[in-house]
Amino acid sequence: MGFVGLLGLRLIRRGAAPAWTRAAARACAGALALTGAAALSGLRAAWVLGPLWLAAFGLGVALLARALRPMLVVSVVGLGLGVASLFVVLGVGSGVEQALVASLTRLNGHATITKYGLDFFEYEAVAQTLEADPRIRAASPYVFGAGALVVLDETGGEGEEGGEGPVVVSIKGMDPRRAAGLSGIEGLFSAGSLASLRPAQPREAPGIVLGARLARRVRAEVGDRVRLVVPEAIGGDVDAAPGPPRHGDFVVLGLLETGFVEFDANFVLVHLSAAQAVVYGEMRASGVEIELAEARSLEGAMSVARALVELLERPRSERGLPPLYRAASWAERSAALNSIRQTKVVLAVILSLIVAVSSGSLIGALLLLVRRKRREIATLAAMGARRSQLFSAFEGIGVLIGGLGSLFGLGLGALGLALIAALDLDLDPGIYMFDRLPVAFDVGDMAIPCALAVLVCALATGPVAWQAAGLRPLDGLRA
Structure with a gap:
């Protein structure tokens, strides 16, 4: 010693x-x-x-x-x-x-691939390219927006029993077929499943999944009809002439419970095509969410996402063209x-x-x-x-x-x-x-x-x- x-x-x-x-x-x-x-x-x-x-x-x-x-x-x-x-x-x-x-990754993936501008129409081809990479477990196009939710009565009018009336909500559109690849997403549904995100059909309204606390807040139950109203400005085109808000009627087919109170009280899920119609009025996407086969952290996932963007941009970069895509993380934009x-x-x-x-x-x-x-x-x-x-x-x-x-x-x-x-x-x-x-x-x-x-x-x-x-x-x- x-x-x-x-x-x-x-x-x-x-x-x-x-x-x-x-x-x-x-x-x-x-x-x-x-x-x-x-x-x-x-x-x-x-x-x-x-x-x-x-x-x-x-x-x-x-x-x-x-x-x-x-x-x-x-x-x-x-x-x-x-x-x-x-x-x-x-x-x-x-x-x-x-x-x-852990809760929001099951719904939002590890990272997102977005496009500069307002013309992400080739999202399906991008998703297929990303899923072909062995590092990717799932790639799911999505639409994200905001609007007002109103509970309808049996006649299709705005019901008085809808609690506090119109409620501002975050709207996300997903393709159930591709979103099924996100591990653990089915466990977020306290009622219904991804199949509840049905698209609009002849004589059949599209399905919507409400956050569990949002449903209690507006006193909506599975089977009730609701209306989403989205202002024209949410579409993102600042040069477009002002127009009337877009809206769509939906049937509540499921409830979402992430365990995150603020999320469950202000969030709705709909089919990708329904979100495109009510948020953008055209068939484009906000981006493509990706879930990695192996991801130790969101920061590590971002490095992989950037490498994937370079792969997507390689044909353009070889010709000296400006980039089209960028890697982003929902965590960077999460105030919570x-x-x-x-x-x-x-x-x-x-x-x-x-x-x-x-x-x-x-x-x-x-x-x-x-x-x-x-x-x-x-x-x-x-x-x-x-x-x-x-x-x-x-x-x-x-x-x-x-x-x-x-x-x-x-x-x-x-x-x-x-x-x-x-x-x-x-x-x-x-x-x-x-x-x-x-x-x-x-x-x-x-x-x-x-x-x-x-x-x-x-x-x-x-x-x-x-x-x-x-x-x-x-x-x-x-x-």
Whole structure:
């Protein structure tokens, strides 16, 4: 271990542990065993899981108090709480982000191929070319727009029972035959299926699938008739003369439930041809969604999408013609996803202040330790200990305290996330985006608070270690 390691351990270890630490450790271990057994037996209430976390926290504090000097225990516990808070917040944020991405990817694919201009009429040929690539599982043309939804009564007029009247909705048109290649999309239907997106037939209105919360909002059920009204300007042609809005009558044949409240409350699905008629008034598409056979992240999918665009553009680029297509991601345009990521960053910065404050207690503890051990430090210096060795010993103490605080915080944070997942907390869908609180255990979420704690402790310990290393033997021996 060497001189530096032995000196560091000697400085941080306490002598005989007080009797209360043994009693506290036994009591907390017993409480942890009882609450853990209750949780494993199926009791997942807050009055069981809360004491379980507190018992684990108390056991950790008691064990630290038996091994370390009291002044250092305070620093480790403070760092641990800061790391645990940051880990839990990042875990919940990552859970919400992953749940949103997983849900909407099933409906929107991993990336999209769009075309410059308003003339994407060759979408079927593009989809066939993309599906021929072995990296692509499915390619599905789509139309996207916005309009107003009105529930009709039995006579075909606007019904008074339609809740709050016309509701602004997002409209998406899909070809059920091609959309069937998107993995997991059928699981998003709480009623009906992709077959509910039937096109218009003679004497038969086209089908429409409403978001489940939208259906409750307008009091529509499967079998009801609704009308979509789309302003002329939604078509995107700013040079066209203003005209009357386009509209179409549909029959509700299914309900969509993604688990994302804002999505389920404002979204409708229709057949591709019906969307083309009501949104554009012509047979063009907004783009082609692609789902990769293997995609580890949306960012990785975008690199593949760009490579596919280069493949599509190769005949034109060889002739020096300008590009027609571009790769895009629905995530780049998702206000909800961007909001979640920004919130994670802001909360991480705020909770990092807990770690910074805890490093202040470490500075105070080390200053007190240096003051109490001035004579021992001076004796070591007089016996030949080099300044670099003394500096390394105290700097090592700071890094060790940061490491212990990180491990303690990771344990508390992981237990907290597991208990949050076990509670399966219900959220108010009127306030939050999800009706359940999702959590995720991500390696990055573990590494960020740990690296921050160790780095802050290492930086905060530096001045104290320099002061201890600079202590002159005569000054220390006179103290």
